[in-house]
Amino acid sequence: MSEVRVLVGTRKGAFVLRSNEQRKDWTVEGPHFPGWEIYHITGTPSNPNRLYASQTSDWFGQVMHRSDDGGKTWETVGNEFAYDGVPGTHQFYDGTQHPWEFKRVWHLEPSPTDPDSVYAGVEDAALFHTSDGGKTWAELPGLRDVKGHLWQPGAGGMCLHTIILSPDDPNRIFVAISAAGAFRTDDGGATWRPVNEGLKSDYELPDAAAEVGHCVHSIAMHPSRPNILFMQKHWDVMRSDNGGDSWHEISGNLPSDFGFPIAVHAHEPETIYVVPITSDSHHFPPDGKLRVYRSRSGGNEWEALTNGLPQSNCYVNVLRNALAVDPLDSCGIYFGTTGGQVYVSADSGDNWMPIVHDLPPVLSVEVQILQ
């Protein structure tokens, strides 16, 4: 019998939720690191008991922790994220140029083969890497060479929040930044190029089709089809069939195409999930109904998944790192809300149940299957 372990980062600590393959009965463990904002806590594919957690605080800055026993004990690792060379400037809210300043780690992406190798996406947006299990971190500075002076913070800060390591090419990495767009390297991170052709930001940018500056909220890929990418942009749900070289809209019949996370079913590469949010100023679901939308056609045709989710008076949000899928035969879908609920569906989204109701606002959700 497999164990299902869900790692939840919240505004006030980390929680570990455990169940079996049935995913009906759960235990809740935590808070770990009480009082700290846990932007991301995740496990490494090659050693599931090696976990990494990003803790941050307006008072005490960035702290990084690592566990080698599945979260029972933790040790601090390196928290120095120094930009390479002279950091330079980016565009600020007021249109002036502002120096790059490290604030926090938003996302950790471990290597699929080496538990000591991890990429970190940070605010102010940059990509770092460790090859020694988090003791030291080095920037991949070529990313900020791609018109970094034109990048600007979104409302949540100028963050690199999405990192996808291509499963068929170790030299190919995709990242996404708010508000700069999507970028790709094909040489292991030495050089990068923007992959934003086809994105339209009519209200956000003076040039709606600019090469950089788009507010990409998240990107997802199915490992069996690494050239197909799905994107939840600030507005618009998008798809690329050529590794990001171009994008086309697949929002179709969604009640709103604004949202934060996007995910792909573990076994059906054309089945994707989003959580529509009313608008950029109304960060809650349309009509007070919490609905996950599923497309089984790779986009455009969407169905609302509502069984077990609140369908009245619900005004929570689901943030970009807070949607995850598991690879069990009956694919599990998980998401956490800013209201502190974590929901699970053990049947690809047909039926949902809350695992826990009253956590602090959820920032990230990851799931591991332990044999």
Place this chain on the structure above:
Amino acid sequence: MILVTLPTHLRALAQVTGQVSLEVAEPVTQRAILDALEAAYPMLRGTIRDTATKERRPFIRFYADGEDLSHEPLDTPVPVVVSAGKQPFRIIGAMAGG
């Protein structure tokens, strides 16, 4: 010995309870205390002052002998009651919030 008090979160991070005692060579300054603290508890590096610039983090305050030393030069000797080990050098998480 110099006594230092830490805010709750940093006590948890450093895995200490109560005050911390540190050997600090004369002259005892804020910089010397922070250097000794980070050497003894490396997990605190970056949480009180920036790792690169060594600037105090904005929401951290340093109090001693009833005074706010946060804006004093880091190389000025701390009050005698601190350097004599009679009162603690207090590291505080500033009031910030509603």
